[in-house]
Amino acid sequence: MMGSGKTTLGRQLAARLGYTFVDLDEYLVQRQGQSIAQIFERQGQEHFRRLEREALEEVVQKYTKAVISTGGGAPCFFDNIDFINQHGISLYLEVPVVQLVQRLLAQGLAQRPLLAGKSPEELNSYLSETLVLRKQFYERATHTCPAANASAESLVQVVKQ
Incomplete structure (x- = not known):
């Protein structure tokens, strides 16, 4: 989910494993030359999800040893979760909604098209x-990692199992 720590923990995990780190949203923004918010606004979520899948396929082909941080919706469209599992190990960072709300409010919602303009109550809902x-x-996902136990070191152990 958004705010679960995918990018932060992903960077740390990649560093500890000696792998390349790829944030799929950042990769997509560079590839498209526009922000996620602009893609959503100009072409809609459906178009964004197709671009997201294409980017996922490209990244999997491009890197043999990588930690890929997907957007929170990526595993839920097309057969992306199956594709991810066929090409590597997937980790679900399980974070309670109340903690997600706190993190996302602290980060700001403006850059997240699905959250922009929501009140704390609307965000929670x-x-x-x-x-x-x-x-x-x-x-x-291959592994579920509860937020309370999710650290780069614990994820290294999960991946090496």
Whole structure:
């Protein structure tokens, strides 16, 4: 989910493993020459999800040893979670909604098209509803890592199992 620590922990995990780190959203922004918010605004979420899948395929082909931080919705569209699992190990960073709300409010919502303009109450409702829909995909990850235990060191141990 958004705000779960994918990018932060992903960078740390990649450094400890000696792998390349790729933030799929950043990769997509560089490839498209526009922000995620602009893609959503100009072409819509469906177009963004197609671009996201293309970027995922490119990154998997380009790097043999990489930690890839996807956007929170990426595993939930097309057959992305199956694709991810076929090409590597997937980790679901399981974070309670109340903690996600706190983190996202602290980071600011303006740069997140699905969250921009939401009040704390609306954010809580949106994240709760979204997590219910996405959890079926997240739980198909190779490993579920509860937030309380998620550190770069603990993730290294999970990956090396």
